[in-house]
Amino acid sequence: MKRRDLLRNIALTSVGVATASTGITANTTQNENLVEVAKKKKSKAAPGRTPEEEVRDAKLMAETFFTPHEMATLTVLCDIILPADAASGSASQAGVPAFIEFIAKDMPQQQTPLRGGMMWLDNQSMKRFGKKFVEASAPERIQIVDDIAYPEQAKPAMKQGVAFFNLMRDLTMTGFYTTEMGIKDLGYIGNQPNVWQGVPEEVLKQYGLTGAE
Incomplete structure (x- = not known):
């Protein structure tokens, strides 16, 4: 199973985060x-x-929480979690980083885990490669992500990174699969209007009926 298909299945079975x-x-x-x-x-x-809800949403949308560097880090990590493929765009192309920033403003309890997690990424990248996460090469970034993306295999020293990556994975999947792009990627059609054209001719013949009857 392709990684993107696996993530799609995760999205179908669990939304991942409440955004009330x-x-x-x-x-x-x-x-x-x-x-x-x-x-x-x-x-x-x-x-x-x-x-009241519209006012609150408008105020939150107008505010800025993450720094430009943090938004760049979010964008890179979101696209590692859910990259573009032949069928659909990436998480960042669907606007997921902006969604995560809105969540951080709407749910302040997420601010420290998100900001602290990005600091953890930068610290790990500086220790290993002498540069921040967004400045690292793609293989170097994946090296760090591989250490925290699989909780069962992660070392105890990676505990903070694992918790952050789990949160980011939930937020990325929730953000992506609640957008028009994500819904199309799932292949979800929903209720669609159609035109009733009567019982199909083959069904009528099966029961010895004709269109005239």
Whole structure:
């Protein structure tokens, strides 16, 4: 089984991470004003969202959490986890790094594991190759990833890296397979409208019926 097919199966059996919003505190005058604006202007991009949710999402989207270096690291690692293939684009092409940054802002408890994990990657890369993870060659990056991508085989000293990679794998798979690109990659069609053209002729013949009957 190809690695991408294996990851697809993982995505089908487990979403990997909960991304429920934690709500918004609208006690300040600024937030109250924003809520009123949202009530007057219905969002076309997010049907079913309350004005408070739209305000909170917009505020989070406008904020920046990761540094440019951290975003570059996320992008490289996401594409190692889910690279492009002949059928679909890579995780970064689907916008997964931006999704992970949103999660970090929406779920602050993920900030330290994510930021600490990227520091761990850089420290490992500096020790081994004298350069940060994004500056390392592709084979050098894979050497580090191979040490943390398989929990059952990982050495005890790699414990922090394993935990970080597990989190990144969950977030990458969740982010990718909830995008249009990811859904197409799964081959999921869902409910599709069609036109009823009557019972097929071969079925009618099977039961001794004709189209005229």
